[in-house]
Amino acid sequence: MRPRARFLRKAVVGGAVLTLTLTLSACGGDTGRAGGDDGKIHVLVYGDSANKVEKRIIATFNKTSKVKAVLDTIPGADYQAKLQTIINSEQAPDVFFNWGGGSIKPFVDAGLLMPLDDFIAKDPGLKDKFLPSVFKSAEVNGKPYGVPMRGTQPVLLFHNKKVLEEAGIEPPRTWDDLLAAVRKLKAEGVTPIALGGGDKWPTLMWFEYLYDRVAGPGLFQKALAGDKDAWASADSRKALGMLKSLADAGAFGTNYDSVKFTDQGSPTLLATGKAGFELMGSWEYSTQQDSHPDFAAHDLGYSTFPSVDGGKGDPDNLVGNTNNFYSVLKKTKHPEAVAEFLKLQYSDEFVKAQLGIGNLPTTTTTDKFLDTAADPDFARYQYDKVEKAPAFQLSWDQAYPQTATVGMHQAVQQFLNGGLDEDGFIKAMQALPTS
Amino acid sequence: MTPTATGVSRPGFAWAAPAAVFFGLFALLPLVLVAVLSFTHWDGLSAPRFTGLDNWSKLFDDPVMLKSLWLSVLLTGLGVAVQTPLSILLGVWAAGHQRNRAVLSAIYFVPLLLSAAAVSVLWRAVLDPNFGVPAHAEWLFGDGNLFGVQSSAIGVLVFVSAWQFTPLHTLIYQGAARAVPRVLYQAAQIDGAGRVRQFFHITLPQLRNSIITSTILMVVGGLTTFDTVLILTQGGPGTDTTISAFYMYQKAFKNFDYGTASAIGVLLVLVATVISLIVVRLSGYDRMRSTMEGL
Numbered sequence: 179m180r181p182r183a184r185f186l187r188k189a190v191v192g193g194a195v196l197t198l199t200l201t202l203s204a205c206g207g208d209t210g211r212a213g214g215d216d217g218k219i220h221v222l223v224y225g226d227s228a229n230k231v232e233k234r235i236i237a238t239f240n241k242t243s244k245v246k247a248v249l250d251t252i253p254g255a256d257y258q259a260k261l262q263t264i265i266n267s268e269q270a271p272d273v274f275f276n277w278g279g280g281s282i283k284p285f286v287d288a289g290l291l292m293p294l295d296d297f298i299a300k301d302p303g304l305k306d307k308f309l310p311s312v313f314k315s316a317e318v319n320g321k322p323y324g325v326p327m328r329g330t331q332p333v334l335l336f337h338n339k340k341v342l343e344e345a346g347i348e349p350p351r352t353w354d355d356l357l358a359a360v361r362k363l364k365a366e367g368v369t370p371i372a373l374g375g376g377d378k379w380p381t382l383m384w385f386e387y388l389y390d391r392v393a394g395p396g397l398f399q400k401a402l403a404g405d406k407d408a409w410a411s412a413d414s415r416k417a418l419g420m421l422k423s424l425a426d427a428g429a430f431g432t433n434y435d436s437v438k439f440t441d442q443g444s445p446t447l448l449a450t451g452k453a454g455f456e457l458m459g460s461w462e463y464s465t466q467q468d469s470h471p472d473f474a475a476h477d478l479g480y481s482t483f484p485s486v487d488g489g490k491g492d493p494d495n496l497v498g499n500t501n502n503f504y505s506v507l508k509k510t511k512h513p514e515a516v517a518e519f520l521k522l523q524y525s526d527e528f529v530k531a532q533l534g535i536g537n538l539p540t541t542t543t544t545d546k547f548l549d550t551a552a553d554p555d556f557a558r559y560q561y562d563k564v565e566k567a568p569a570f571q572l573s574w575d576q577a578y579p580q581t582a583t584v585g586m587h588q589a590v591q592q593f594l595n596g597g598l599d600e601d602g603f604i605k606a607m608q609a610l611p612t613s
Numbered sequence: 614m615t616p617t618a619t620g621v622s623r624p625g626f627a628w629a630a631p632a633a634v635f636f637g638l639f640a641l642l643p644l645v646l647v648a649v650l651s652f653t654h655w656d657g658l659s660a661p662r663f664t665g666l667d668n669w670s671k672l673f674d675d676p677v678m679l680k681s682l683w684l685s686v687l688l689t690g691l692g693v694a695v696q697t698p699l700s701i702l703l704g705v706w707a708a709g710h711q712r713n714r715a716v717l718s719a720i721y722f723v724p725l726l727l728s729a730a731a732v733s734v735l736w737r738a739v740l741d742p743n744f745g746v747p748a749h750a751e752w753l754f755g756d757g758n759l760f761g762v763q764s765s766a767i768g769v770l771v772f773v774s775a776w777q778f779t780p781l782h783t784l785i786y787q788g789a790a791r792a793v794p795r796v797l798y799q800a801a802q803i804d805g806a807g808r809v810r811q812f813f814h815i816t817l818p819q820l821r822n823s824i825i826t827s828t829i830l831m832v833v834g835g836l837t838t839f840d841t842v843l844i845l846t847q848g849g850p851g852t853d854t855t856i857s858a859f860y861m862y863q864k865a866f867k868n869f870d871y872g873t874a875s876a877i878g879v880l881l882v883l884v885a886t887v888i889s890l891i892v893v894r895l896s897g898y899d900r901m902r903s904t905m906e907g908l
Contacts, residue, residue, distance in 0.1 A: 433742040435761025
């Protein structure tokens with residue numbers, strides 16, 4: 179019996195030690211941050227190629243600040259999900275990247291974010307140095323919760339100059355121009371418009387613009403505020419009818435739901451001349467520069483979304499990502515350092531560095547440095563459009579709460595491919611949570 | 614260790630303790646926690662709030678949920694139907710001893726070494742309507758809208774899973790086929806049975822237990838398939854390939870509704886358990902008849 183008893187004791191002790199170790203290592207994933215404060219401020223951002231500017235700004239900050247800043251990144255697709263899991267824990271950052279609007283509203287409602295009024299009172303530049311329309315899209319319940327960072331990304335109608343030339347088409351200025359262009363391109367055997375329907379959000383862009391041109395920005399704002407009747411209004415039905423007839427005319431071809439933007443599908447259609455147009459965020463430019471540099475330099479054209487006859491929306495209105503923002507956690511232990519860090523987001527160094535990688539920051543000083551941009555003409559074009567836009571509609575899926583995203587994407591995909599009719603689409607949009 | 618009458622010692626309970634601790638910590642405890650969460654509303658931000666049977670009653674009224682369960686079962690069924698005959702034939706073939714078979718088998722097992730994510734990305738590129746195979750084989754694929762139509766999207770999912778997992782099941786059958794006693798075939802040859810008869814009357818019955826093992830693996834794997842759907846179709850078009858495991862992911866990490874997601878998780882565990890039990894019962898595995906009987 180003795181060997182057995184000794185073995186049992188060993189096994190139990192061993193098991194206990196093992197369990198304890200596992201538990202400890204599970205808690206200790208983030209080393210050295212006892213109680214969420216290690217004497218530093220943590221800045222959490224979406225991990226991608228733009229991180230090089232964020233690293234540089236943090237290095238500049240750390241040169242003079244006593245409280246040092248640390249940059250943490252989460253790779254793109256997982257960003258929102260991971261942010262949500264850590265934001266109410268000890269691992270929460272002090273400052274984090276977001277898209278303003280609906281993307282931070284749940285955090286504001288849960289009482290986690292700091293309104294920036296006090297910071298702005300001490301340094302008005304945190305508000306005045308940014309374009310007002312952009313600054314506004316990070317306001318929640320009338321209070322500012324974000325300082326713009328990175329750049330603005332309006333959605334534009336891109337085209338392949340060669341393809342349009344061969345078909346004898348000018349970039350369309352009105353909806354009728356666009357329909358005529360679709361007919362001509364189809365006759366040439368080209369898919370008139372490249373659409374990455376597999377990703378669903380590119381499909382949504384067509385809804386966002388058409389609703390704006392037909393009904394003006396008010397209709398969506400009403401719907402977002404909870405007025406479900408807005409979706410059933412005459413304007414809403416008119417926009418849906420126009421979209422349907424565009425799709426039925428074969429504007430997007432027949433296999434768009436199998437094409438993605440994210441795996442280069444739709445951009446390649448445009449670059450190789452298999453399609454004439456693509457409606458896409460301004461990042462289309464850097465996407466093409468990366469994979470089809472020749473095309474980007476010579477044959478990539480751009481214009482704004484066409485106007486609609488009798489529509490209530492100003493043809494200068496834009497939709498897209500108004501900007502990215504830094505928001506601040508209420509429980510940060512170093513608010514002074516955070517305020518100092520935010521000031522750097524309107525510094526000349528920041529503006530120049532962002533322009534250098536093709537981003538278009540929305541500070542009031544951007545104008546001065548446009549010539550240093552990766553492509554000065556394109557930067558100037560965008561800047562002018564954003565500056566004079568009477569309204570800049572944040573993408574619907576970011577303006578609505580995150581809980582609405584899946585349903586909204588499904589509805590726009592199904593409406594365009596015929597899976598839902600007009601009433602079905604309206605019902606689906608009315609079923610989305612608005613707060 | 615207490616020596617038994619025959620002098621062979623039986624392992625004591627202590628040997629199972631580490632495994633039991635691991636199982637308890639990483640399987641049972643989370644399962645219980647998830648079951649508790651399924652009775653709460655939790656967005657991951659504030660503390661979970663008990664809502665009783667709310668999530669559950671909503672689930673059974675949710676047309677997407679019912680559709681997703683049906684789709685999960687359909688995909689699993691199609692997977693079994695496609696992969697079982699293929700892997701039995703390939704496994705029995707690969708159980709031979711000629712040299713070319715060894716080389717071919719080695720190449721054939723490569724898909725097994727790739728992660729499901731890599732496999733899905735690969736096939737997504739191969740099946741791109743404008744730049745992949747469909748663009749060059751219009752007689753077969755039409756306009757190539759494979760991911761935009763429910764039937765072809767399901768077809769692609771079944772095909773890609775089969776491409777990836779048939780090698781695993783082939784491996785199981787190869788091992789089992791090699792273990793069939795050769796005397797059986799020698800006796801059959803003397804009796805004048807041809808290869809087809811030998812296959813149906815010796816090989817197949819001898820593979821019985823492996824068929825059950827492999828089927829249960831396919832059922833459990835099929836019901837929890839997730840990565841192929843995430844990368845290939847994202848549950849689309851619309852909700853046409855939204856299987857339960859993917860729906861659970863959407864609820865948890867897109868809608869931030871962890872309560873409902875937990876309920877779906879528990880439901881999946883129940884469905885998988887029931888289906889496995891049915892397979893075991895129907896197949897007579899519970900009687901544990903040995904394939905060596907009569908030898």
